[in-house]
Amino acid sequence: MVIQGSELDLDKIPMIRPYFGDGGKIVTLGLVITKDCETGTPNVGVYRLQRQSKTTMTVHWLSVRGGARHLRKAAERGKKLEIAIALGVDPLIIMAAATPIPVDLSEWLFAGLYGGSGVQLAKCKTLDLEVPADSEIVLEGTISPGEMLPDGPFGDHMGYYGGVEDSPLIRFHCMTHRKDPIYLTTFSGRPPKEEAMMAIALNRIYTPILRQQVSEITDFFLPMEALSYKAAIISIDKAYPGQAKRAALAFWSALPQFTYTKFVIVVDKDINIRDPRQVVWAISSKVDPSRDVFILPETPFDSLDFASQKIGLGGRMGIDATTKIPPETEHEWGAPLESDPDVAAMVERRWAEYGLADLDLKEVDPNLFGYEMK
């Protein structure tokens, strides 16, 4: 079904207003599709959209996002930006769109690689853009650079209501939908919420992407309690002095998404980074704060984060919790404690004799982050 002109009515979409203090109704799980007006590369992201009228919405994309970059480019050339919103698509494509992949890689291609078969695309009715062919609802519109309206406040993943921000206004002129379309939605909030579960899977997806760019990284973990992006724990195969700092700096510039990671903790590869007890031990036993903590002031900062003094500008901290090697230290390191292998083997042999036969040690999960997928 194709709806255009005065028939167009965004209120036919069952948008939600998740918290009582929210500034309006929102679309939370739509694919926002734009194109680079110079290279033609599409960008697909998941960004919150606020209903402003029956035919308009504001889009809440952070300045590092692909859609924001496309709008800046269109504005430089004095052009309107074409924009399509696809609703009710395969969750696999939503995951691909929410994955912070390198900017020159098309999310369609990535979704195909990720899902094992190409994404079937269909041309929009009125725009030079493509959307998943199986979308339930598609909205087609344009943004005139500079045309903004206040967006927010909305409860977000930080666990607070965000501020009100002037955001680009999308004017829609066409809606297509299937008969009895299925609508997908979600809502944000302090973890654990659905988005935190998506982030667990995302962590798995971008570990290889990160390792490709920073080869010494052996593992990488974004704890849910740190909002799945504010703090990163990285383990490295340390081979030379200063390498932990190099890994932290390389991490911050590996993907635009990591711009907003405030804390990076680097540990040796023998630390299980999903076990907070091991990470806290590494920090406690291997860090001299005067040497191993470094702070970069006045860097780009998540505008939704109230912790910084200035909106969008704040510091970040790296902690080198790796074992120090010369010339990082002149202080000779002690030998690590290990049990005598002969004694350990004997204890295991005589376990039943000690009356402990019923104790299954495998049941004791040393991983406190019990939500982490195996």
Ligand SMILES: Cc1cc2nc3c(=O)[nH]c(=O)nc-3n(C[C@H](O)[C@H](O)[C@H](O)COP(=O)(O)O)c2cc1C
């Ligand atoms: C449910 C959900 C809501 C999101 N909302 C926003 C948002 O409002 N603004 C934003 O900039 N990113 C939001 N994101 C994150 C982006 O979708 C994600 O970082 C994506 O990789 C951005 O794509 P891009 O780098 O191609 O712009 C959201 C992600 C999810 C899963």
